[in-house]
Amino acid sequence: MTKLRLAQRFSNIILASESPRRADLLKQIGLEFHACPSGIIETHSARTSPAEVVEELARMKAQSVAQNLKQGLIIGADTTVVINREIVGKPKNNRHAVEILRRLSGIRHHVITGVTLLDIDRKQEIVWSESTLVHFRRLRESEILDYVESHEVLDKAGGYGIQDSAAAFVSRIEGCYFNVVGLPLARLVDNLWELAES
Numbered sequence: 001m002t003k004l005r006l007a008q009r010f011s012n013i014i015l016a017s018e019s020p021r022r023a024d025l026l027k028q029i030g031l032e033f034h035a036c037p038s039g040i041i042e043t044h045s046a047r048t049s050p051a052e053v054v055e056e057l058a059r060m061k062a063q064s065v066a067q068n069l070k071q072g073l074i075i076g077a078d079t080t081v082v083i084n085r086e087i088v089g090k091p092k093n094n095r096h097a098v099e100i101l102r103r104l105s106g107i108r109h110h111v112i113t114g115v116t117l118l119d120i121d122r123k124q125e126i127v128w129s130e131s132t133l134v135h136f137r138r139l140r141e142s143e144i145l146d147y148v149e150s151h152e153v154l155d156k157a158g159g160y161g162i163q164d165s166a167a168a169f170v171s172r173i174e175g176c177y178f179n180v181v182g183l184p185l186a187r188l189v190d191n192l193w194e195l196a197e198s
Contacts, residue, residue: 006189007031009196012072016065019155021163022077022182029185038064038076050087051129054078054114059127062116069120073195076116079182081158083109090157097148097159104158104169106138111157111180115188119195126191130184132175134162139169 007013013033015022026033038061048056062076081088083103091097114129147166153159160166162173162180178185 006192006196010073014065014072014074016061016074016076019182025178025181025183025185029189036065040064050080050082050085050112051131053087054080054112055127055129058114058116062118066118066120071121074118076118077113077183079111079113079157081109081111088158091154091159094148094153097153098144100159101139101144104136106136108133108135113179113182113184115184117191117195122195122198124195124198126195128187130176130179130187132173132179134173134180135171136169137171
């Protein structure tokens with residue numbers, strides 16, 4: 001019953017995202033919420049670390065949605081893929097997605113998600129990021145092409161979704177699986193409790 005008690009502490013939860021994967025994750029842990037996309041354009045500076053980039057984008061998304069509200073708890077998040085400290089992000093088109101997956105083939109990369117919890121009522125904010133190391137097996141060219149042709153890849157960091165058939169690309173991960181999907185659930189719940197009990 002823990003998830004129900006936590007949900008009762010927040011009467012109005014807003015997910016500042018249109019990601020169906022993040023919505024599914026929040027439903028999975030029993031949270032009731034409304035989705036309200038922020039409209040923030042995801043850009044980054046090469047002068048900041050990948051973790052700082054996703055944290056700042058998550059904060060911007062939450063604050064953008066908060067401007068139109070008087071109460072509630074806003075969850076902002078941003079996920080990116082990083083190869084050797086280079087932010088890859090979402091592909092521009094299917095051809096770019098193929099290029100990214102070719103780069104990911106046979107190597108390991110980091111998936112980093114930045115999250116902001118913005119409690120308008122308590123005027124409190126928690127911002128953090130989580131990193132998961134993902135190892136890809138070596139992919140055949142036909143696998144890459146078939147995947148890109150049969151899946152929606154433009155809305156996914158790195159051009160793949162670990163929750164769909166790209167699961168077969170992954171030989172192992174080190175860290176939180178749900179972080180790769182789009183939200184680090186264990187850390188999210190810990191920080192929700194921190195806000196609820198403060």
